[in-house]
Amino acid sequence: MRILFVGDVHGRPGRRAVARRVPALRREWEVDFVVANAENSAGGVGLTPQTAAELFEAGVDALTGGNHTWAKREAYELLDADPRLVRPANYPPGVPGHGSTVLRRGGLALGVLNLQGRVFMDPLDDPFRVARAEVDRLRRETPFILVDFHAEATSEKIAMGYYLDGQVTAVVGTHTHVQTADERVLPGGTAYITDVGMTGPRDGVIGVDREAILQRFLTQLPIRFEVATGPVQFSAVLVEADSSGRATAIRRIHEVD
Numbered sequence: 001m002r003i004l005f006v007g008d009v010h011g012r013p014g015r016r017a018v019a020r021r022v023p024a025l026r027r028e029w030e031v032d033f034v035v036a037n038a039e040n041s042a043g044g045v046g047l048t049p050q051t052a053a054e055l056f057e058a059g060v061d062a063l064t065g066g067n068h069t070w071a072k073r074e075a076y077e078l079l080d081a082d083p084r085l086v087r088p089a090n091y092p093p094g095v096p097g098h099g100s101t102v103l104r105r106g107g108l109a110l111g112v113l114n115l116q117g118r119v120f121m122d123p124l125d126d127p128f129r130v131a132r133a134e135v136d137r138l139r140r141e142t143p144f145i146l147v148d149f150h151a152e153a154t155s156e157k158i159a160m161g162y163y164l165d166g167q168v169t170a171v172v173g174t175h176t177h178v179q180t181a182d183e184r185v186l187p188g189g190t191a192y193i194t195d196v197g198m199t200g201p202r203d204g205v206i207g208v209d210r211e212a213i214l215q216r217f218l219t220q221l222p223i224r225f226e227v228a229t230g231p232v233q234f235s236a237v238l239v240e241a242d243s244s245g246r247a248t249a250i251r252r253i254h255e256v257d
Contacts, residue, residue: 001108001144002029005172006036007235010200010207011044011227017199017234019058026059029238033103033110037148037174038063044207044227046071049078061103064114066150066175088116088150089134090125100134102141110146111138117151128163135167143245147171154194161192169247170239172196177206179235179254189246197235202256204228232257
């Protein structure tokens with residue numbers, strides 16, 4: 001199996017980059033499933049039914065989220081209704097949406113699990129314990145499981161990779177918007193990278209207009225954040241796995257238009 005995971009899609013520039021690159025990469029690498037983190041796909045924060053539909057039309061099979069998933073209320077109903085959208089599984093009961101899903105195509109099945117870290121972030125349920133329960137459930141349906149761990153701390157992400165090593169196909173980090181160069185297959189056969197990076201404007205500050213961010217740092221006053229302009233980067237990883245669900249390779253992708 002070949003899985004393409006696209007890092008944090010940021011605003012319209014990120015959506016356009018997905019539309020340009022995903023169809024070609026699907027053909028070139030004979031990709032079976034495409035998953036993208038879309039928590040910032042609508043105007044740089046949150047997602048909407050329209051931005052989700054645009055990404056699905058571009059060839060994405062499932063969308064994951066994070067702490068910005070809740071920024072636009074018009075997404076709440078869609079999170080409940082469409083199983084292709086997943087949000088972190090360790091949010092409290094009753095929160096809209098689902099924490100995992102199983103994608104199926106041509107006799108293949110891929111479990112997708114979304115989790116959120118707690119270090120320097122909201123005090124949610126323990127992502128490690130939730131991960132164990134969700135992975136045990138998903139493994140009853142398929143040996144192929146992709147985990148998007150949306151977390152701030154590098155240590156927490158690496159710990160999750162080792163915690164799930166040998167139990168899932170891949171643990172990929174999101175949230176910091178900066179691609180790390182530590183992609184590898186862990187000893188138990190789980191592909192890992194600390195952060196896949198961002199798909200969106202390269203010359204802003206993690207996708208946001210840099211002048212606005214500079215004013216925020218200089219004044220500490222509330223500033224309206226706007227999606228940056230200029231060159232656009234496409235950040236992703238390609239994971240290959242054998243029939244047992246163990247990863248055999250992970251390839252980091254970073255392109256700038």
